[in-house]
Amino acid sequence: MTLGLLAAAEAQPPSAASSAIESKPAERNVSDWLMRMHEASRRRAYVGTFVVSVGGAMSSARIWHVCDGEQQMERVESLTGAPRSTFRRNEQVVTFLPESRVAVAEKRESLGLFPNLLHANDSSIAQFYGVRATGHERVAGFDADVLQFQPADSLRFGYRVWSEKKTGLVVKLQTLDGGGRVLEQAAFSELQLDVPVSMSKLTQMMGNTEGYQVEKPEMVKTTAAAEGWVLKQVVPGFKPMSCYKRLVGATGAGANHESTLQWVFSDGLASVSLFVEVYDARRHSQPGNQAVGATHMLTRRIGDWWLTVVGEVPPQTLVAFAQGLERKK
16 A cells, blocks of 8 residues: 655644645646645545455455544555554554464554645645646546646656545555556555544544454664765655664663664655664675566665665666665764
């Protein structure tokens, strides 16, 4: 699923959001459309089934979403593959894995679930994406505006978005390569808007870990500079959003810990994560590249370190990040 970063739009006054939502479609620019979609994904209560198609593989899940003021809750139940239930209350996330009887409780700052398309919203996004309305279609029984988000360069993919006419909620999303071919697609097959979803019930379900082994991955907020890393060449449009160090290994007083650094960047729609860990010849194979749908991954060795770069971007974007990363201490 597409994971989003916290939108700066949330800090804007209500009048800004209202003007974006109320303006006529012909008058909306990139920021207006994204604000409208983002506010709909945050503010509306909905229940639906969505299907993700990547290549020849398909998966589906059931999603419940509710908002009470600034408190948001979501429940996502997988309908295909291994059973999995994910609950989110703002930045707190608990994932239940029934087969292993494990519940993973963690804090994911500024991460979201489909259809929260917007990762970050600022004035620079219009430099890297253009938008045009291409028509109207029905998705899951709702009338939707069809929008084409066209990238300004080859460092990012394009998007075709179906935005529900009345609310702006994203009901279908396609990621497109440079030739306009669909790399992956996510869409609601069934959707109910503004339905009563009980936040208290979801909270109770989220907290019921009886019979599960609860794992709490330790993540420490940090900066790349503090960990000795710098991006010597900026990748156009991509801004640093967060940086965490995930501790792994033995626990207890005097235990030795290894860590993996995760440095996240976003251009407003696409995100890229840089994972850096100590090189281990037993675990790290030859450098290489992989791709699944729109998600590309690059791995390579940097001295005593092993770098993994992952993002829903073209491979040349990952190369630019890898070439720009430099050890300073």
